[in-house]
Amino acid sequence: MMLRFVALSISLILITGCSNKNSIRIDGNLKNKNHKKIYLNRIDVDTYVKIDSVWIKNNGNFRFRIKANEPDFYQVGLTDSDFMTILAEPGEKIKLTFKDNKMFENYEVQGSEGSKKIKMLDQVLAGTKRKIDSLKIIYNDAAKNPDFDRVESLLNEEYLKLIKEQRKKNIEFIIGNLNSFASIKALYQMIDDKTYVLYDQRDLQFYKLVSDSLNYHYPNSKQAKALKKNFEKEMNQMFMNQIERAARNAPETKLDPNLKDIKGTRIALSSFKGKVVLLSFWASSSEESVAENLTLKELYKTYKTRGFEIYQVDLDENEENWRKAVKFDELPWISVREDDPNNPVNARLYNVKALPTNYLYDKNGTIIGVNLHGKSLQLKLVQLFGN
Numbered sequence: 001m002m003l004r005f006v007a008l009s010i011s012l013i014l015i016t017g018c019s020n021k022n023s024i025r026i027d028g029n030l031k032n033k034n035h036k037k038i039y040l041n042r043i044d045v046d047t048y049v050k051i052d053s054v055w056i057k058n059n060g061n062f063r064f065r066i067k068a069n070e071p072d073f074y075q076v077g078l079t080d081s082d083f084m085t086i087l088a089e090p091g092e093k094i095k096l097t098f099k100d101n102k103m104f105e106n107y108e109v110q111g112s113e114g115s116k117k118i119k120m121l122d123q124v125l126a127g128t129k130r131k132i133d134s135l136k137i138i139y140n141d142a143a144k145n146p147d148f149d150r151v152e153s154l155l156n157e158e159y160l161k162l163i164k165e166q167r168k169k170n171i172e173f174i175i176g177n178l179n180s181f182a183s184i185k186a187l188y189q190m191i192d193d194k195t196y197v198l199y200d201q202r203d204l205q206f207y208k209l210v211s212d213s214l215n216y217h218y219p220n221s222k223q224a225k226a227l228k229k230n231f232e233k234e235m236n237q238m239f240m241n242q243i244e245r246a247a248r249n250a251p252e253t254k255l256d257p258n259l260k261d262i263k264g265t266r267i268a269l270s271s272f273k274g275k276v277v278l279l280s281f282w283a284s285s286s287e288e289s290v291a292e293n294l295t296l297k298e299l300y301k302t303y304k305t306r307g308f309e310i311y312q313v314d315l316d317e318n319e320e321n322w323r324k325a326v327k328f329d330e331l332p333w334i335s336v337r338e339d340d341p342n343n344p345v346n347a348r349l350y351n352v353k354a355l356p357t358n359y360l361y362d363k364n365g366t367i368i369g370v371n372l373h374g375k376s377l378q379l380k381l382v383q384l385f386g387n
Contacts, residue, residue: 024088026064028076028096030056030103035078040064043073043085045226070221071114071181078103085122087114087181117182121173125189125197128166132191135159163191163199170197174206178213184227201238207231236370257313257346259336262326267334270365272309276384277361278377280312281347284325286355293329295374299381300333306385307363310334315355317341 030038038056041048051074056062064076068090076096077083084103088094095110104122109115135155142151170186177183187207189197198206211231214224257279258268269279280296282289300310310333316322319337326335338344344352350359360369360380372380 021091022067022069024064024066024068024090025093026066026074026076026086026088026096027094028062028098030060030062030078030098031100037078038062039075039077039083040066041075041077041083043075045222048075070218072223073181073185076103085118085185086112087118087185088112089114114180114182117173117177117180118185121170121182121185121189124169125166125191128162129191131162132159135162163195166191166197167199167203171203171206174210178209179217181214181221181223183210184214184223187227204231204234204238207234255349257311257336259313259339259346261334261336262323267311267336269311269361272311272334273365274363275307275309276303276363276381278308278310278358279350279361280310280356280358281315281350281352282312282356283315284321285316289356290325290329292356292373293331295377297332299378303381303385304332308381308385311336313338313346315341315344315347315352 026040028038036056037053039053040051042051051066052064054062054064066074068088071087071089074086074088075083076086082103084096084107086094086096086109089112092112094112094115095108097108099106099108107119109119135158139152139155142148142155145151170189173186174183177186187198187210191197207227208231211224211228214221215228218224256268256270258266260266269277278296282293284290296310300308312331312333312335314322314335314337316325316337322335322337325331338346350357356373357371358373358377359367360372360377362368362384369377369380
């Protein structure tokens with residue numbers, strides 16, 4: 001009988017242990033006596049999903065238990081405007097202590113390293129915002145004085161200094177926490193409703209670093225996948241902005257490749273206006289380009305008769321290699337080549353940094369997509385032409 005009891009106890013311990021690994025417990029104590037209930041929401045990428053609500057005991061204690069398989073962001077709150085954010089991982093037993101009426105402003109967290117990092121990020125940014133608010137008060141008072149121009153310049157310098165210091169702190173945090181979901185918070189913090197802490201176009205490199213790291217360590221995470229998708233969207237937008245600036249600052253013909261095909265006939269990209277055109281830069285020496293051509297052949301076969309064309313610009317240094325590749329791979333679309341591959345004017349104008357690179361034009365000759373490959377390109381063509 002004793003052996004059975006021992007065996008049963010061991011089984012219960014094992015089951016409890018496994019259960020804890022896939023669950024999160026949140027214990028809290030709240031001094032606010034004006035509320036009877038407290039709510040828990042999961043931040044599901046860009047939406048809030050209500051998970052649970054519990055009664056607050058007379059002594060201020062409350063407890064949540066939730067199932068979880070990966071790190072995620074949660075809101076613990078009394079109302080839509082009175083809440084705080086935690087970053088919880090499976091297996092954590094988190095303790096929250098709120099020291100006054102406003103949940104966000106004064107609390108302690110134990111048992112969750114991710115939540116401690118979130119708190120630190122929020123506190124540092126709150127400090128910067130307070131300093132900026134003080135500058136605004138000084139600015140408004142100074143506006144009444146006759147020497148306002150001099151004071152305005154000094155205040156603007158101080159404001160920019162605060163913004164740069166906050167950006168530097170976020171970057172330092174990100175570099176030191178690439179494997180933590182808290183870095184997502186650091187990427188998207190805002191000074192105000194219109195200004196991100198990471199405001200420089202070069203800061204996209206940090207989005208990529210965090211995205212690559214989190215998608216490697218948490219390949220099934222919705223948060224990691226959403227970050228990767230958003231990064232790709234931002235990169236596409238950056239490329240399109242660069243092309244638009246080039247178009248504004250250069251003669252119209254500069255962004256209209258007019259190159260020789262394999263027969264020596266010059267063909268202009270603009271001659272296909274009225275069709276959806278994929279402008280593709282490639283080289284036969286690029287394995288990625290050759291592999292992508294297999295996918296393009298299938299798409300071309302499906303949509304050519306419906307108004308789709310591919311204008312593919314080769315960047316091979318050796319012309320003969322290009323000719324052999326076009327014939328051997330039986331590329332059915334418009335294949336042209338830079339007049340001087342050592343000075344690829346068109347590739348430079350289109351900011352080609354890697355191969356393959358492409359731009360999708362609509363029937364009016366407007367760029368509607370950048371670097372659409374594989375499934376992304378297929379989905380875009382389905383949107384334009386239907387299945």
